[in-house]
Amino acid sequence: MSAAPWYWAVGGMRRALGLGAFLAIAAFILGPLFTLLVWAFAGSWLFPNLLPEFSLKWWSYVLSNADVGKAIRISFISAPVATLLSALICIPAAYAFARLEFPARRALLLSFLSANAFPKIGLYVSIATLFYRLNLMDTFTGVVLIQMVNTLLFMIWIPTGTFRGINRNLEEAARDVGAGPLRTFFHITLPIALPGLIIAALFAFLAAFDEAQGTLIVGTPNHITMPVMMYTLVLSYPQPVGAVFSVLLSLPSLVFLIVAQRYLRAGYLAAGYTL
Amino acid sequence: MTPSRRAGALGLALVLPPLLLLVFLIVLPALTAVFDTLAPLEGGPPGLTLARYAQVLGARIIRADITFTILVTLASVAVVFCVSYPLALYLRFVQGRLPAVLAVLFTIPLFIPVVIASFAMITFLVNHGMLSTILYRLGVQRFPPLVYNATGIVITQVWANLPFAILILGAGLQAIDDALIDSARDVGAGPVRTFLAIILPLNAIPTMITLTLLFITILGSFTIPYLVGGNAPQMLGVTMTNYLTQYFRRTDAVTMAVIAFMIAAAVGAVYVASVSRRERVAL
Numbered sequence: 001m002s003a004a005p006w007y008w009a010v011g012g013m014r015r016a017l018g019l020g021a022f023l024a025i026a027a028f029i030l031g032p033l034f035t036l037l038v039w040a041f042a043g044s045w046l047f048p049n050l051l052p053e054f055s056l057k058w059w060s061y062v063l064s065n066a067d068v069g070k071a072i073r074i075s076f077i078s079a080p081v082a083t084l085l086s087a088l089i090c091i092p093a094a095y096a097f098a099r100l101e102f103p104a105r106r107a108l109l110l111s112f113l114s115a116n117a118f119p120k121i122g123l124y125v126s127i128a129t130l131f132y133r134l135n136l137m138d139t140f141t142g143v144v145l146i147q148m149v150n151t152l153l154f155m156i157w158i159p160t161g162t163f164r165g166i167n168r169n170l171e172e173a174a175r176d177v178g179a180g181p182l183r184t185f186f187h188i189t190l191p192i193a194l195p196g197l198i199i200a201a202l203f204a205f206l207a208a209f210d211e212a213q214g215t216l217i218v219g220t221p222n223h224i225t226m227p228v229m230m231y232t233l234v235l236s237y238p239q240p241v242g243a244v245f246s247v248l249l250s251l252p253s254l255v256f257l258i259v260a261q262r263y264l265r266a267g268y269l270a271a272g273y274t275l
Numbered sequence: 276m277t278p279s280r281r282a283g284a285l286g287l288a289l290v291l292p293p294l295l296l297l298v299f300l301i302v303l304p305a306l307t308a309v310f311d312t313l314a315p316l317e318g319g320p321p322g323l324t325l326a327r328y329a330q331v332l333g334a335r336i337i338r339a340d341i342t343f344t345i346l347v348t349l350a351s352v353a354v355v356f357c358v359s360y361p362l363a364l365y366l367r368f369v370q371g372r373l374p375a376v377l378a379v380l381f382t383i384p385l386f387i388p389v390v391i392a393s394f395a396m397i398t399f400l401v402n403h404g405m406l407s408t409i410l411y412r413l414g415v416q417r418f419p420p421l422v423y424n425a426t427g428i429v430i431t432q433v434w435a436n437l438p439f440a441i442l443i444l445g446a447g448l449q450a451i452d453d454a455l456i457d458s459a460r461d462v463g464a465g466p467v468r469t470f471l472a473i474i475l476p477l478n479a480i481p482t483m484i485t486l487t488l489l490f491i492t493i494l495g496s497f498t499i500p501y502l503v504g505g506n507a508p509q510m511l512g513v514t515m516t517n518y519l520t521q522y523f524r525r526t527d528a529v530t531m532a533v534i535a536f537m538i539a540a541a542v543g544a545v546y547v548a549s550v551s552r553r554e555r556v557a558l
Contacts, residue, residue: 119494213516
């Protein structure tokens with residue numbers, strides 16, 4: 001029997017996923033984004049030219065638009081508020097899920113997956129009919145609440161996994177030398193858990209910041225966030241306007257990637273999406 | 276109170292606030308939707324009624340939208356799965372520079388809002404867009420339209436959902452012990468046999484989770500069909516949103532929402548069963 005691992009023998013797969021396939025996948029993923037980026041700096045771009053006439057005129061057009069300014073403001077207030085509120089209520093709950101014994105713990109933890117069991121748009125339509133009755137339509141509170149539909153899952157599951165991964169002996173050692181439960185939490189558990197909590201908060205922020213379809217339903221017409229504004233820009237403005245705005249809208253994600261680089265491992269990514 | 280009961284009470288108290296929010300944002304709206312659509316009609320006979328469902332499903336346009344939704348969703352799930360499984364296998368079992376680059380590359384759509392992804396895809400695929408320019412330069416002048424139709428929806432869904440599928444499938448493959456694979460080889464199993472007899476069954480639960488979550492996500496999508504899809508037939512997400520916000524026919528919109536819930540419920544049952552089996556192992 002040869003010492004080579006089994007997959008070396010899968011010659012077909014190796015060849016198929018060789019350079020050609022790799023380039024095709026790279027082109028598929030990057031092509032649309034690259035095209036969009038070029039459009040953001042295009043004055044006009046006529047077929048069949050491979051590149052446009054470059055110009056920055058659409059940037060001043062977008063940045064001087066009052067509606068854009070308002071959307072940026074609403075986005076950068078509502079998403080942090082949604083993230084903070086969910087951190088405030090979810091992190092203690094996550095600690096309880098990880099460390100305390102209580103009835104129906106497992107069922108309650110699983111119940112936070114229930115948002116994934118609904119087709120999102122159906123859920124938003126249902127929430128809207130409830131919000132009509134509670135006069136929450138077209139309010140700031142309504143927008144924050146709809147964004148929290150997406151933040152809860154991240155803020156419960158990632159911190160629960162983080163707290164669970166902390167060695168209990170460290171906490172018990174602190175208790176043994178006389179630290180109370182609160183002191184132990186703030187001086188031992190919290191600092192160790194911080195990277196995981198930061199990742200959870202960043203995921204939650206992006207989920208809130210990028211939420212478009214629910215906010216479109218609940219926030220229209222006076223509480224338009226940046227992603228909701230994109231719908232209008234895509235459908236009724238020249239291409240470069242949407243492209244410029246797309247670049248602005250991607251900036252938080254970009255910052256996130258840079259900030260999170262230290263903590264970002266595939267494990268966390270999978271945790272955010274599988275659990 | 277015993278210490279363990281005190282811990283139990285404290286645990287429940289800490290869990291209560293997010294749980295109440297969950298009830299308010301998910302359980303209550305869903306129940307309200309179901310009840311509203313079944314409630315007796317104004318001036319009609321008392322008792323629950325299916326009249327609203329009969330009315331919505333009686334409209335030929337909406338029936339066409341439902342069929343279209345299911346077909347596009349199934350097609351998207353199939354394509355995402357067929358692209359992501361080989362990629363997940365490749366990333367798990369092949370070392371080198373290409374897989375390392377690919378591992379970073381495939382996560383990119385995760386950080387791009389779907390609105391932007393849809394718009395980027397339009398600029399890329401639209402007639403006289405980037406792709407048609409390149410094809411034109413290469414001498415290809417005629418090809419079928421790739422956006423504002425079902426093809427565009429499927430392509431964009433693949434782009435947006437690829438990372439998520441690869442991540443879950445990859446996490447499952449990562450959990451498979453190399454020793455098992457080596458021992459299968461040692462007793463003479465070929466690569467195809469190793470895949471079918473060892474890898475596929477051991478990765479069955481992540482596979483189920485991936486398929487069901489993909490189905491529900493795509494079924495409940497709005498942005499991609501709204502921007503990249505055509506006018507009619509359209510996916511149910513767009514239709515129900517239009518009924519709610521444009522035509523002001525809230526009841527019809529909610530009825531469609533509940534129909535979408537029903538379709539997802541069948542698939543969702545599989546998902547919950549798979550995840551709870553896995554979670555039991557983890558606890």
